[in-house]
Amino acid sequence: MGDFINTAVNWIGNLLGPNPDWKQALLTAMTPIFIAAFLIELARARRLGRLGQFHWKEIGANIALGAGYQVMEALAWIVAGGATFAWFYQYRLFDMPVNAWTVVPIFVFVEFCYYWFHRCSHRVRWWWAAHVPHHSGETMNFTTAMRQSVLNALVGIFVFYVPPVLLGVPPAVVMFMLAIDLSYQYFVHTESIGKLPAWFEFVFDTPSNHRVHHGRNPQYIDKNYGGVLIIFDRIFGTYEPEVEKVEYGIPRQIRSYNFFVLNFHEFVDMLRDVLAPGPLWQRLKHLWMPPDWKRPGHEPVHTWTVERKEMPAADPDEIVVARQA
Template identity: 40%
Template sequence: MQFNPVTFAIPVFVALIVAELLWARRRQPRAYESRDTATSLAIGLGSTVAGGLTAAAVLAMLVWAHSATPLSIGWAWWAWPLCFVLDDLAYYTFHRSAHRVRWFWASHVNHHSSQHYNLSTALRQSWTGFFAASFIFRLPLAFAGFEPGMILACGGFNLIYQFWIHTESIKRMPHWFEAVMNTPSHHRVHHAVNARYLDRNYAGTFIIWDKLFGTFAAEDDADQIRYGIVHQIGSFNPLKVVFHEWLAIARDVWRAPWRHKLSYLWREPGWSHDGSRETSDMIRRRWNAAATDQKD
């Protein structure tokens, strides 16, 4: 039986959501919206079902990769923290790809679909991650000799950590903590649609990856964060939230000239062969140009 720590954390997630909801009613009424929260809960339930249906296949992939390598790290105590750190690096790689490659974005976009930012938003996990082959980012750990069960357990603990950072009720953590760990402040930046914040702070647990690879942005209290995606969905229908980008990809591939069809799968979200849309890089460049003109 595969150990999944997330299963045991679900009651804690629910209790914390209820606690934050009660807090928000008195301190920040706009933090929660009933239809938005219901959508988050429905997507969270669906992702749990989808994960359960594909768990055996993911485990089989990791077992295959582990059996294909002569390396074997085993279950030594020191392998656990090492696996956790390397799994977090693998998560950073996946997460960055999920924002820069439209195929992976189609599976990830539902996590960013809410225009509210609260603990229930964390439940908006993918239904289509297995279809998108997002598991490939953890295969190198198995090839490196880490036990498949250890990899999946570390991935589960990583996901548990990320739950609490989906909140506006915590402004800043101590400076030393903000310097190393992912925090609500850092992750609010990641969920923002403000031009300065687009495609920043991909971290799971450790913000050091963003600082090392040049994708870090600090939260600026003078620039109030707006949440969601660049082109808001405008729907609380869980099916539309989960599948809308896959349908959009299918339309684009169908209509595009043959030489551009694959580009609509592997280029960044917002790319178009005729330049009629904007990518996040284009939006940021336009914002930087406007900011420079204002200074002049």
């Protein structure tokens, strides 16, 4: 396996140049497989008469968000990302070989880093502002995995992947492992797959485990952060099994398909909370406290308010988004 990864890294490096964005390169290469999987999912749902999780306006928003994310991630790597990891790598403690003996521990370490990135992205508002678009969708299908924010490239999430680089894992290998992790996660965003065998559900993130993660049911909020593995959730007490039907979305739902609203609504609200009158130290807490934290004496800002028109249950797409006065 180590030889395969080294060969893949060298081949992509020769193809894309001396300092490619390994993560985006693999995710881009996987795009035809992602599209094919979605078409199969859609065809199966149509055959079974289960098209409720396919709302075309939301699917369009998912794809637009994914495209914006890919472009911004690529630009960020060119401008700063590659150089940043190279800078840290020069201060590495060891030279970590990549071979059949080390490739699995390296992957598990990258998954461990992903777990803490993901957990902090729910519990620290600065990072939640970039992660919330992924959770604001109210349906679940493979395209939900594409629902990412352009802010991901700008809020410093690279810090979670510095530890393996400092230990001596080449940045290219770290990014390649992360790309494998993210590619796997595409396939857990679905309602078309039920629960898998108990041993698999115990060790790995699965569609059932990940549906819980996207739920706004009280018992499902901030649970099941794992990417490929679910064992760190079990170790650190953030695991929750899927029992009751999942209601997708966020506690204060933004029912919009607008690219800019979806990307920036939480970031704008966070900055407005910081700028609102009050003691400076209390105002700055909005940057690192959990998203639901309330400053004493301050009413949280919601720039975009949402009202749902009265509609038949079969027409969930009819919405209006009104800007708050």
